[in-house]
Amino acid sequence: MSYDNELYQQVILDHNRKPRNFHEMENATHCCHGVNPLCGDDITVYLKVDEAEEVVEDVSFTGSGCAISKASTSLMTNHLKGKKIDECRVVFDEFHKMVLGEFEPEKQEHHLGKLTLFQGIREYPSRTKCASLAWHTMVGALDKKTEGVSTE
Amino acid sequence: MGDAKTISIEKPCIDVDKIRADFPVLSKEIGGKPLIYLDNGATTQKPWQVINRVSQFDSEEYGTVRRGSYRLCENSTRLYEEARQKVADFLGAPTRQEIVFTSGTTQAINLVAHSFGRKFVNAGDEVIISNIEHHANTVPWQVLCEEKGATLKVIPVADNGELVMEEYDKLLTDKTRIVAVNHVSNALGTINPIKEITRKAHSVGAKVLVDGAQSAPHMKVDVKDIDCDFYTFSGHKMYAPSGIGGMFGKMEVMETMPPYVTGGDMIMQVTLGKTTYAKPPARFEAGTPPISQVIGLGAAIDYIGGIGMDKIFEYEKSLLNYGTRLLSDIDGLRIIGNAKEKAALLSIYLESAHPHDIITMLDQDGIALRGGHHCAQPTMIRFGVPATARASMAFYNKYEELDALAEGLKKIIKFFS
Ligand SMILES: Cc1ncc(COP(=O)(O)O)c(C=O)c1O
Numbered sequence: 001m002s003y004d005n006e007l008y009q010q011v012i013l014d015h016n017r018k019p020r021n022f023h024e025m026e027n028a029t030h031c032c033h034g035v036n037p038l039c040g041d042d043i044t045v046y047l048k049v050d051e052a053e054e055v056v057e058d059v060s061f062t063g064s065g066c067a068i069s070k071a072s073t074s075l076m077t078n079h080l081k082g083k084k085i086d087e088c089r090v091v092f093d094e095f096h097k098m099v100l101g102e103f104e105p106e107k108q109e110h111h112l113g114k115l116t117l118f119q120g121i122r123e124y125p126s127r128t129k130c131a132s133l134a135w136h137t138m139v140g141a142l143d144k145k146t147e148g149v150s151t152e
Numbered sequence: 153m154g155d156a157k158t159i160s161i162e163k164p165c166i167d168v169d170k171i172r173a174d175f176p177v178l179s180k181e182i183g184g185k186p187l188i189y190l191d192n193g194a195t196t197q198k199p200w201q202v203i204n205r206v207s208q209f210d211s212e213e214y215g216t217v218r219r220g221s222y223r224l225c226e227n228s229t230r231l232y233e234e235a236r237q238k239v240a241d242f243l244g245a246p247t248r249q250e251i252v253f254t255s256g257t258t259q260a261i262n263l264v265a266h267s268f269g270r271k272f273v274n275a276g277d278e279v280i281i282s283n284i285e286h287h288a289n290t291v292p293w294q295v296l297c298e299e300k301g302a303t304l305k306v307i308p309v310a311d312n313g314e315l316v317m318e319e320y321d322k323l324l325t326d327k328t329r330i331v332a333v334n335h336v337s338n339a340l341g342t343i344n345p346i347k348e349i350t351r352k353a354h355s356v357g358a359k360v361l362v363d364g365a366q367s368a369p370h371m372k373v374d375v376k377d378i379d380c381d382f383y384t385f386s387g388h389k390m391y392a393p394s395g396i397g398g399m400f401g402k403m404e405v406m407e408t409m410p411p412y413v414t415g416g417d418m419i420m421q422v423t424l425g426k427t428t429y430a431k432p433p434a435r436f437e438a439g440t441p442p443i444s445q446v447i448g449l450g451a452a453i454d455y456i457g458g459i460g461m462d463k464i465f466e467y468e469k470s471l472l473n474y475g476t477r478l479l480s481d482i483d484g485l486r487i488i489g490n491a492k493e494k495a496a497l498l499s500i501y502l503e504s505a506h507p508h509d510i511i512t513m514l515d516q517d518g519i520a521l522r523g524g525h526h527c528a529q530p531t532m533i534r535f536g537v538p539a540t541a542r543a544s545m546a547f548y549n550k551y552e553e554l555d556a557l558a559e560g561l562k563k564i565i566k567f568f569s
Binding site for chain 2: 003006007016017038039046065066067068124127128130
């Protein structure tokens with residue numbers, strides 16, 4: 001069953017139904033809790049970072065929320081595995097700007113890959129936080145924000 | 153019951169197409185799809201009759217009110233007071249002096265909580281609300297009770313969305329100072345038995361505020377018959393401009409109340425030593441009011457009168473019945489709130505999809521409804537859901553629009569299953 005509209009595509013549906021890397025991580029080096037009070041999205045992102053190489057070796061998450069937040073987190077975990085910490089921050093920056101409508105992946109060079117799927121959320125400023133929660137939480141983990149992050 | 157086609161449709165008692173032609177926004181498209189507007193509980197659209205009246209007033213007749221003896225001002229003041237009379241007639245108020253203009257329901261409830269509350273609610277006293285109130289009829293009372301050391305009591309709600317009246321009886325004591333409940337719940341659509349609630353409150357000497365934000369636009373209201381002490385409403389939910397609303401208040405009660413906001417227009421006389429206050433309603437209308445919006449409110453009441461409230465109620469009821477039957481046939485869909493007496497509002501919960509995903513997906517089909525807690529978080533908590541998607545109807549909605557809603561919801565359920 002396909003639903004032919006821009007935002008809710010098969011990929012998002014698929015990741016909502018079968019989120020990837022959806023588990024706690026026992027040997028995580030970094031971890032952060034993020035909430036989006038608006039939708040009640042509530043996630044925890046786990047990272048395993050090789051500090052010497054500055055590489056994110058593994059990413060996982062747990063939690064619950066709307067389809068956009070769940071799919072966004074799931075796709076993020078796939079996307080960041082094996083990336084350098086610097087690269088993760090660059091993708092965060094591009095993603096964040098894209099959902100706010102400040103970055104156009106069609107026109108600018110980017111490192112977003114499939115994540116451009118979330119571009120449609122620009123039309124719904126009240127929901128951009130659903131898509132960006134995972135990313136804020138990931139950066140919160142890198143920055144060792146023990147108090148967690150909130151989109152409000 | 154089978155598919156949608158088998159549900160019988162009552163012939164509308166009003167000419168819906170003719171009415172729709174009065175509302176310019178209803179013929180607009182959203183992303184290439186015709187707009188289906190089902191968020192009337194949040195705010196309603198405006199007919200030309202209101203838009204044009206405000207525009208004409210602003211371009212030809214605008215002047216301040218109550219503050220000058222030149223003709224533009226005299227005329228503006230007359231029109232302003234005529235609008236007050238229209239509101240009085242609309243709500244069945246005995247006199248127009250018992251209508252106070254405010255920016256809307258929120259401000260009207262705050263007025264009563266601050267003015268009446270500050271004077272008459274003291275330590276050890278009790279205030280009663282219900283479990284299905286808008287935050288506008290919850291927070292002001294919480295704040296008041298906290299400040300005064302009074303107790304806030306809550307009428308519980310049954311699983312079907314009706315207030316548990318036996319419990320209400322038990323909550324009433326000789327310490328109850330005021331009972332504040334809505335006429336119609338914006339989260340569930342329940343029409344509450346406010347006449348009975350009022351009679352019982354009066355029997356222990358308590359006053360009654362009825363939040364009429366969701367009832368005034370959709371059913372005949374007679375404050376004399378209800379016998380409530382205050383009845384609040386919002387213009388923007390009844391086809392009038394935003395920023396205007398007000399309340400009915402019994403004169404003998406309002407006369408005992410101190411001002412809430414102070415300044416110009418609410419005084420009898422000001423010397424630097426002492427100020428004496430004007431009689432209601434002026435006492436509660438400090439400052440220059442939203443004049444054009446009041447004129448628009450009057451035009452909206454005329455427009456509603458032109459259709460007839462009895463017909464509006466009957467038609468919206470048939471929309472509710474139709475929508476309820478359509479949605480009840482959908483697997484995995486729950487309607488929250490099934491009171492016997494119910495306004496044309498459907499609070500929808502899908503097992504498979506988050507309410508915010510529902511709203512965004514429906515929007516892509518041009519269907520506008522609200523998803524969230526509807527400023528009624530205690531109600532959501534009571535029913536064990538984080539939020540719902542709410543379709544709230546008005547007399548300009550059509551059966552076909554509910555068909556589209558049902559199809560949209562089925563598509564979403566399939567998508568997420
Ligand atoms: C039952 C109820 N009470 C109060 C309000 C608040 O009205 P307003 O925002 O117009 O002040 C609303 C509107 O959202 C409502 O539905």
